[in-house]
Amino acid sequence: MEGKLETPFQMENTKVWIAGHRGLVGGAIAKRLSRENCTIVTIDRDELDLRDQVGVKKWLEKEKPSIIILAAAKVGGIVANSTQPADFLYDNLVIETNIIKAAHEIEVKKLLFLGSSCIYPRDAKQPMVEEELLTGPLEKTNESYAIAKIAGLKMCEAFRTQYGCDFISAQPTNLYGEGDKFDPEMGHVIPALMVKAHKGKLNNYSKLNVWGSGTPKREFLYIHDLADALVHLLKNYSGKSHINIGTGEEFSIKQLAEKICDVVGFQGELVFDTTKPDGSPRKLVNNSRLAELGWNSKTSLDEGLAKTYKWYLDNVS
Numbered sequence: 001m002e003g004k005l006e007t008p009f010q011m012e013n014t015k016v017w018i019a020g021h022r023g024l025v026g027g028a029i030a031k032r033l034s035r036e037n038c039t040i041v042t043i044d045r046d047e048l049d050l051r052d053q054v055g056v057k058k059w060l061e062k063e064k065p066s067i068i069i070l071a072a073a074k075v076g077g078i079v080a081n082s083t084q085p086a087d088f089l090y091d092n093l094v095i096e097t098n099i100i101k102a103a104h105e106i107e108v109k110k111l112l113f114l115g116s117s118c119i120y121p122r123d124a125k126q127p128m129v130e131e132e133l134l135t136g137p138l139e140k141t142n143e144s145y146a147i148a149k150i151a152g153l154k155m156c157e158a159f160r161t162q163y164g165c166d167f168i169s170a171q172p173t174n175l176y177g178e179g180d181k182f183d184p185e186m187g188h189v190i191p192a193l194m195v196k197a198h199k200g201k202l203n204n205y206s207k208l209n210v211w212g213s214g215t216p217k218r219e220f221l222y223i224h225d226l227a228d229a230l231v232h233l234l235k236n237y238s239g240k241s242h243i244n245i246g247t248g249e250e251f252s253i254k255q256l257a258e259k260i261c262d263v264v265g266f267q268g269e270l271v272f273d274t275t276k277p278d279g280s281p282r283k284l285v286n287n288s289r290l291a292e293l294g295w296n297s298k299t300s301l302d303e304g305l306a307k308t309y310k311w312y313l314d315n316v317s
């Protein structure tokens with residue numbers, strides 16, 4: 001396979017910058033990297049705004065990490081994406097542009113850019129192989145986010161082609177887990193439904209409001225599986241193509257809502273609010289390339305949901 005390394009890339013004694021360490025993805029990567037013999041560097045948002053080009057360059061020139069994991073992004077669920085398209089496009093484009101360009105200038109050894117399965121066309125053939133990129137129109141509800149992520153992965157490709165930089169990109173499916181944003185309006189479906197079901201249980205509500213028709217299908221990847229896959233990619237891959245990361249399993253939103261009610265212990269009825277958008281009908285990725293590199297996901301949705309709810313109870317509710 002193109003890009004598969006015969007000798008693994010050495011992470012031992014390297015300095016790794018996790019851009020976005022406070023987020024769902026960045027937090028899980030920090031935890032996973034604590035098992036590698038490397039030094040992690042981070043900087044908080046109030047000390048460095050990643051949209052500030054000069055500030056990013058100065059910080060990188062001072063720290064000189066040899067690896068960058070670009071997990072910083074403006075993210076949110078379907079309503080956040082469709083109501084704030086300017087912020088999703090601008091913030092994400094400028095963050096990735098600043099970091100990727102400066103990474104080249106300070107000659108980092110390796111950079112890993114995080115994208116999302118929403119880069120693929122709305123009606124892409126399922127499960128979506130990497131070559132489905134740019135073969136058709138995008139899903140409208142997250143077009144801005146997708147365009148920014150496509151630009152980021154193309155930037156990694158372009159810096160590799162023109163300057164020989166070892167920049168790779170990963171496109172994970174819908175993520176969830178400890179450290180997520182449990183916001184019922186702006187969050188993704190799992191944390192949003194968990195909060196709603198939890199409040200419903202506490203208040204003895206008879207109904208749970210589920211957005212859309214309940215028929216769209218999604219592939220959900222547990223955040224600690226993602227972090228493990230990213231470290232695997234860093235060590236074993238150095239190619240031009242982006243790489244999908246998923247579980248190979250999809251569930252309808254109705255099935256997901258039922259599972260969340262079970263985990264939470266909410267016994268009311270599901271009510272589907274079709275005034276809210278469904279988004280893409282399906283977003284299942286083909287994981288063959290990642291499997292060829294030797295990685296498969298481990299955590300079932302049931303297990304991941306139980307761990308996530310426990311974390312929510314201990315840390316948020």
Ligand code: GFB
Pocket residue numbers: 076077078079081116117118141142145173174175184185186187188189190192193209210211212213216218253276277278279280
């Ligand atoms: O997770 P989600 O917001 O994002 O929604 P997308 C997934 C599905 O769950 C949609 C339904 O069909 C929603 O209508 N849903 C049901 C809900 N109830 C709820 C609820 O209470 N909250 C939310 N949020 N959804 C995202 C993109 O799309 O995919 C992101 O917006 C990112 O940018 C991510 O790319 C991977 O899967 O539709």
